[in-house]
Amino acid sequence: MLNHINATVLTRGIMDNNTLAKQAHKHYKSPIILESLDNTLNSIKSIDIQSLDNHIHHTDLTSLDINADEDSNSNSLETCFLLLDEQEQLRVKTPQHFISCLRITDPRTKVKVVAIFGNTGEGKSYTLNQTFFHGQEVFRTSAEQGSCTLGVWAAYDPVMQVIVLDTEGLLGVTRNENRKTRLLLKVLAVSDIIIYRTRSERLHRDMYTFLGGASKAYKEHFQAAIQQVWRNNEQEKPPNSLGPSVLIFHETIHTNTLQSSAGVTESPEDLLRARFAELNLECDSFSSIKYIGLQTKGKETSFHELKTALQLELENTTVRSKRHPEVILKTLKGLNDKFSSEIKSTPPHLYLKEYFTCQTKCQSCNIGCSLSMGHCEAGEPHTTSTRCKYQHQYENCVYLCKQCHKNGQRVVVKQCGLPKESFSGMLNYMWSGYEIECRNCGIIYRSRQRWFGNESPEERAVIAEIVHIWPGVESFFQERNYLGTNNSAQRVVDGVTMITDAVGSVMSQPTKVVSNWVTDIIAPSYWRPNNEITECHKCKIPFAPTATKHHCRECGEGFCEACSSRSQPVPSRGWMDNVRVCDDCYKEIPPSLSNEGDDTDVRVRKYGEVVASSISAVASALEIPKDILSGFIKDSVRPAYWTPDSECLNCEVCSNPFGRLIPLHHCRECGKGVCDDCSVSKKPVPLRGWHEPVRVCDNCCNK
Structure with missing residues (x-):
C-alpha cells in the first residue's frame, strides 16, 4: 500500500x-x-x-x-492494440470490436484522433507515453536496434478523450517501403492532429518530403473518399475539406531551434511554409502547421509545451469536431479498401502518384490512367489528358460524324452493310459497298454512290479520332466501327471450312465460284447456302471440289445427283412445273396444283436460273492461275496486324521453316506466322475482335 x-x-x-x-x-x-x-x-x-x-x-x-x-x-490500466498490420490489413473488423478494444464504455462518446509520425528511432512511442496516459508505458519502447512498432497501434486516453495512434517509423529497414508509406498516409488522412517527431540538429528534407507529399495525396485522393464515407453515415455531418493540424516537435541538443535563432524576425510557421515553397512542395491541405522547438543540452526532454499545444488543438472545433469511433473506423476501412492495389516498381523516394493512382496503362501509347485506384468499381472509365498514338495492330481509331462535331457533339458513326458470315455475303459486300450512319443525321455516306469518283469518308462525312486501348475494357470495342481494314473478310474465309480447301476449290474453276455466288444471292430463303453444304444430305458422301450440288425444291437441302434425280411440281413452295426433288420428298401421287402457294420467295430463282447459266458461260472463258488468285484473296482479307505471308519464313515459336510439309498459319492474337503444331490451342481474342474460340500460338496461350 x-x-x-x-x-x-x-x-x-x-x-x-x-x-x-x-x-x-x-x-x-x-x-x-x-x-x-x-x-x-x-x-x-x-x-x-x-x-x-x-x-x-x-x-x-x-x-x-x-x-x-x-x-x-x-487490468484497469490503458492498453494498446494492433489496428493495422504491416501488410495494410485492418485487424479490427467491426465498429463494436473497435469500441471494445478501445475500452470505451459509453457508446455516445465522441473523440478526436492524434497520430505520430517520424523516422525510426526518434522516440515516437516514448513521446506518446509521456504526453498521454499520465506517463505510463502504454506503447512499447525498446533499446534494441530493431523497430519495436510494426504497423499501426491504437489506444484510448479517457481523460483527454483521444484515440492515439502509434505508427511505424520512416527510413526503417523494411522489404516494402512503398506499402509502409502508403499505410502511414492513410492513417494521416483519418487523423485530426498529427505530431511529427524529429530529434535532429536541423530539419531534414525527409520531413518536408513526407508532409508535402501527404498534403498532395490528401487533396487529390483522400479528400473525396473521406467525404463520401461521411455522407454515407447519416448520423454525422461531413467534415471540413481541410486536412489535419500538424505539430512539428523538434528536439535539438547543440543547435538553436527556429524560434530561438538569432536575427530571425519571422515566425517559425512562416519559415516552414517558405521552405515548403522553396522545395516545390505543398502544405496548404493541412488545417494549420505549428512548430514546437526544444533544446535539451544536458537536461531531460520536457513535454509540457507539446501538451499545451495539443490541448489547444483538441479544444479547437472550428475545423475539426469530435466524432463517434465507429465513423473513424468506417473512414479508415473505406480508405484501406480503395487504396489497396499492388504497387508496381517505383523509385526509392516518396512518389505518391504510384501509391494511389490507377496502375492501368494504354496498350497503344503506354500512358497511364490519371484517376485514383478503384474508379472502375464506381463506374468511371479510364481517363488521361494525353493524346494517344495510332497502332495498326490495335486499329485504335473511331470515326465521328463531321456535321455533329461542328455542332459540338461527339457522335460515333455506325457502318452499315457489313459482310455476312458467308462467302456470298462477302462478295455481295464487295459489290454493293457499305454505308455510314449517324444516329442524329441518318445515312451520311455511301461508298458506291457513283460508278466512279467517290470521295473517301474522311473527305466527306467523318472525322478520325485516335483513342486509347485500356486492357480489360470492352467499351471501346463496342463503340468501335472501322471504316478500313478489319477481320470481317478473314472471318468469312475462315468460316468456309479450311482456308486451303476453300481457296483450292474456288480457284480451280472460276466458273464454279461465280455460279455458286449467283446461286446463293437468288436462292429462296429456305435453301441451305452452297458454302454450308459439304456432303449429300441423304447418303452423307462428301462433295468433291468439282462436284455439282443440287437443291431439293421441297426441303431446300443439298443433295448429289443420284439422291435428287426425280422431279415433280411443288405447289406449296410456288413451283407449278416439274422441278428437282430429293428421294425422301418425292411423292408417288403428285400433289394437286390447286394448292398453289405464294411464289414470291422462289420467283427470283426462276428468273435467275437463266441469268446464272449465262454468267457461268462467260466465267468459263476466264483463265486466272490458281496460285495468283489464291494469293490475291488471302492478301485482301488479311487483317492489318497480321504479318504478310511473304515475310513469314520461319515459325515464330519453333523457328522451323515453312514449306510443303509445314504449312503456314497465323495466330489470331499476335498475328505472327506459326506452324500447325505450335498453334493447336483455341481461345477467344476479344481485343482483336474474335469473340469465339480461334487459333492462337503457344506463346500467346501461355501468357
Missing part, C-alpha cells in the same frame, strides 16, 4: 517530494491514484519531516480504491 511503502521513507527524510513523485508514477499508473497523490504532495509541502507521519496516517488512502493484487491493478 502507498502509506506502507512511502510513509516510512518520508518520515526518515530519505526522499524529497520529487523522488516520491517519480516512484509513485513508476508503481501506480492509474489516473485516480496519481490525482489523489498529487493532492497529497501539495498538502505536505509546508509540513516538516517530523509531522509527515501523522499527516499520512490521517490521509484517507482507502478512498483511492487501491488493490494489493497486482494483476487486478494492471
Whole structure:
C-alpha cells in the first residue's frame, strides 16, 4: 500500500517530494491514484519531516480504491492494440470490436484522433507515453536496434478523450517501403492532429518530403473518399475539406531551434511554409502547421509545451469536431479498401502518384490512367489528358460524324452493310459497298454512290479520332466501327471450312465460284447456302471440289445427283412445273396444283436460273492461275496486324521453316506466322475482335 511503502521513507527524510513523485508514477499508473497523490504532495509541502507521519496516517488512502493484487491493478490500466498490420490489413473488423478494444464504455462518446509520425528511432512511442496516459508505458519502447512498432497501434486516453495512434517509423529497414508509406498516409488522412517527431540538429528534407507529399495525396485522393464515407453515415455531418493540424516537435541538443535563432524576425510557421515553397512542395491541405522547438543540452526532454499545444488543438472545433469511433473506423476501412492495389516498381523516394493512382496503362501509347485506384468499381472509365498514338495492330481509331462535331457533339458513326458470315455475303459486300450512319443525321455516306469518283469518308462525312486501348475494357470495342481494314473478310474465309480447301476449290474453276455466288444471292430463303453444304444430305458422301450440288425444291437441302434425280411440281413452295426433288420428298401421287402457294420467295430463282447459266458461260472463258488468285484473296482479307505471308519464313515459336510439309498459319492474337503444331490451342481474342474460340500460338496461350 502507498502509506506502507512511502510513509516510512518520508518520515526518515530519505526522499524529497520529487523522488516520491517519480516512484509513485513508476508503481501506480492509474489516473485516480496519481490525482489523489498529487493532492497529497501539495498538502505536505509546508509540513516538516517530523509531522509527515501523522499527516499520512490521517490521509484517507482507502478512498483511492487501491488493490494489493497486482494483476487486478494492471487490468484497469490503458492498453494498446494492433489496428493495422504491416501488410495494410485492418485487424479490427467491426465498429463494436473497435469500441471494445478501445475500452470505451459509453457508446455516445465522441473523440478526436492524434497520430505520430517520424523516422525510426526518434522516440515516437516514448513521446506518446509521456504526453498521454499520465506517463505510463502504454506503447512499447525498446533499446534494441530493431523497430519495436510494426504497423499501426491504437489506444484510448479517457481523460483527454483521444484515440492515439502509434505508427511505424520512416527510413526503417523494411522489404516494402512503398506499402509502409502508403499505410502511414492513410492513417494521416483519418487523423485530426498529427505530431511529427524529429530529434535532429536541423530539419531534414525527409520531413518536408513526407508532409508535402501527404498534403498532395490528401487533396487529390483522400479528400473525396473521406467525404463520401461521411455522407454515407447519416448520423454525422461531413467534415471540413481541410486536412489535419500538424505539430512539428523538434528536439535539438547543440543547435538553436527556429524560434530561438538569432536575427530571425519571422515566425517559425512562416519559415516552414517558405521552405515548403522553396522545395516545390505543398502544405496548404493541412488545417494549420505549428512548430514546437526544444533544446535539451544536458537536461531531460520536457513535454509540457507539446501538451499545451495539443490541448489547444483538441479544444479547437472550428475545423475539426469530435466524432463517434465507429465513423473513424468506417473512414479508415473505406480508405484501406480503395487504396489497396499492388504497387508496381517505383523509385526509392516518396512518389505518391504510384501509391494511389490507377496502375492501368494504354496498350497503344503506354500512358497511364490519371484517376485514383478503384474508379472502375464506381463506374468511371479510364481517363488521361494525353493524346494517344495510332497502332495498326490495335486499329485504335473511331470515326465521328463531321456535321455533329461542328455542332459540338461527339457522335460515333455506325457502318452499315457489313459482310455476312458467308462467302456470298462477302462478295455481295464487295459489290454493293457499305454505308455510314449517324444516329442524329441518318445515312451520311455511301461508298458506291457513283460508278466512279467517290470521295473517301474522311473527305466527306467523318472525322478520325485516335483513342486509347485500356486492357480489360470492352467499351471501346463496342463503340468501335472501322471504316478500313478489319477481320470481317478473314472471318468469312475462315468460316468456309479450311482456308486451303476453300481457296483450292474456288480457284480451280472460276466458273464454279461465280455460279455458286449467283446461286446463293437468288436462292429462296429456305435453301441451305452452297458454302454450308459439304456432303449429300441423304447418303452423307462428301462433295468433291468439282462436284455439282443440287437443291431439293421441297426441303431446300443439298443433295448429289443420284439422291435428287426425280422431279415433280411443288405447289406449296410456288413451283407449278416439274422441278428437282430429293428421294425422301418425292411423292408417288403428285400433289394437286390447286394448292398453289405464294411464289414470291422462289420467283427470283426462276428468273435467275437463266441469268446464272449465262454468267457461268462467260466465267468459263476466264483463265486466272490458281496460285495468283489464291494469293490475291488471302492478301485482301488479311487483317492489318497480321504479318504478310511473304515475310513469314520461319515459325515464330519453333523457328522451323515453312514449306510443303509445314504449312503456314497465323495466330489470331499476335498475328505472327506459326506452324500447325505450335498453334493447336483455341481461345477467344476479344481485343482483336474474335469473340469465339480461334487459333492462337503457344506463346500467346501461355501468357
